Amino acid sequence: MPEKVRTVFEDSGDEKLVKLKLSPQPTEEPERKKKRNKKRKLDDSEASKPADQDEPREIPTPAKQVETTICVPKKRPEITSQTNGPPSSKSYPKSKPRPFADTKTNFTPLREKAKALLETRRKLPVFENADLIRELLRKQDVMLLVGETGSGKSTQIPQFLVDEFWCRPVPTQITRDGKTENKMVGGCIAITQPRRVAAISLARRVAEEMGTPLGSHSPASKVGYSVRFDTSTSPSTRVKFLTEGMLLQEMLHDPNLTKYSAIVVDEVHERGINVDLTLGFLRNLVSGKKEGRGGVPLKVIVMSATADMESLTDFFQQGFKHSEPTQKAIEGADAEADKMDTSTPKDISVCHIKGRQFAVKTIYSPAPVHDFVDAALKIIFQIHQKEPMPGDILVFLTGQETVEALEHLVNEYAMGMDPSLPKILVLPLFAALPQAAQQRVFAPAPPRTRKIVLSTNIAETSVTVSGVRHVIDCGKAKVKQFRTRLGLDSLLVKPISKSAAIQRKGRAGREAPGQCFRLYTEKDYLGFDDTNTPEILRCDLSQALLNMKARGVDDIVGFPFLTRPPREALEKALLQLLNINALEDDGKISPVGLHIAKLPLTPTLGRVLLAAAENGPECLLDVIDIISCLSVENIFLNTTSEEKKEAAEAARRDLYRREGDHLTMLTTVRVYAAEHSDRKAWAERHLVSHRAMQSVMDVRKQLRTQCRQAKLLTSEALNNTSLHDPSPILILQSFLAGFATNTARLVPDGSYRTIVGNQTVAIHPSSVLYGKKLEAIMYNEFVFTNRSYARGVSAVQMDWVGEALAGKD
């Protein structure tokens, strides 16, 4: 090993850095395992392993006792003092035995299991706050809960609440449009999650803890989940885990969420656009008059891992302030109400629950790092030489390119390594990696071997690698940013936020004390943003706006955004919706828009689908096949080596169509769907991603069903198995109905210029049209990475483009 390897961080003052606010915290085994299950993305079969694998393991004794902080509104000191009293676990069982009373099924084994789990649940930090949380929610409708990693909040909070009196269904009379209707309101708790796998594995865990079967397995099941393509609930479901997108979807059909007594919004700190929309709608619901719920209140519990609760408190308080006038009228106490504005929150409580993690030592680079791949290489071998086994290394890099570069370097250096040292096993990890290769990361390292996982930020939230005690953080990540003015997405390397840095560091302290090497200076760290930029500031807003319009939010400017997008971004999105006729001229949603909003597609792809329907059932079926591919990750596998690349070219030649990527996708779906013996083998032969194709078939099925329900397709058209010849012209013209502005023409110097905006754009190398010179092209995506690229490209004729653009006026 080269001399240099050891130098960089040798004297980087570990002592000083250790002091960095690391709350020394013990660990909690079941919670950790739950998290691992929860975060282990990408493999549902893994998540569905039998529960007995979740049994606690031996764990080192924690260094210090957990500290639990509770902050409640100053007005209620008496409640705070309650939690400082005797252990609350005693009071828990009093409301517990009920769940089984009303069923004949033999749940004895499940109950036994639940009983065993109760012991470990009691040790969760959140458990001692159960009474306080219940108490507060009896009186207030909104609770903000900061729960650090390992606090157990996601599994326990719903169980604390499910037997509360306010969580029962209430018979009500709801008057709408002059008609009065008797209806049961409430009874269920929803818990939203940003990711599918998290929703499913949390549901599984909570079902075990409650001693009830999961979802549709039994009509008596109390716990279920709902994610796209996979819903598992029963008539008795009281606790339902769902993705944020799924809750938004439910709200389209039932804006008042009448099934629910409480909505728990989890992982809010991740700030995906769906969570922002959800919170906006929920705020309107809790601070409104609740007529649609027959006056039955809805409890909202907002949970986050970071302490930035101020903006959320303000957010909900603003809502109550706005609703004050109606209350004033009722109470006739104007002066009192005005005073409320400056006092403590009246309707919101805030709880803070410390998590359980081992201490992680932070080691900064003493000087700025220019080449983080090189710097990471040195630290890897420094750790490998100095640190005892076991203790795997997790390196956060920016993308596939840097991951593969470092993989190569580490393997090269390892060959010249002192043979007396333990072996090294380098494992890359990124989303585009085939499933089997990803799974290797989760297997324990072989004896006398140190695992070195080189990962993108997929390991920050979506996937948990066990065995990690050393983290190396390059301090950067690729971030997608929609640029309103240019109408393009850029994918650029940017510094991460402080909260992402903390999250990365935390990955070293899940099983034992660890260390985190930051490939940047402490000064750099202090210059990072506090939190990740919310997605709502980084993405095209047309889908979000259409969703809002579809449920009658016409005043976009008046909508309660947790973070308000710039006016320009909102205007651009509105314009885009007008362009595809999703809105009327007065800004209200059009019938076309309403139809599009119900499809699980971007507004543009939704528009394409409707245009295809006008071109006849054959064209619609073909366009559904193509759209299904476009709404899924890349269906063609990445080719790693040169030989593979050539093999791929040869294998796929019969799928490629000269018209472009759209017709190529259509051919691929058709051939795949016609393959009845072994689709997996077929996919492997053609270097097509079988996983992606399975998703394509799911989406295709869903879209076909929706089209039949909307009477765009007849059952005969769907059942007709004889294949027609596709009409490229009709298909591409349908696409132009949504993508007329995503077109470019060839200019004399051989490059392409966009027809709207006259910007230079190149055909992406992944396209079948890469390097081809055509009169004009249409593309689905306009992305900037190292240069401007068009992705999802087909050849079109200029006069079609002219017609499509003229149709907009």
Add this chain to the structure above:
DNA sequence: GAGCACTGC
């Protein structure tokens, strides 16, 4: 000659 990570009845 190139692909951060999620999601949708």
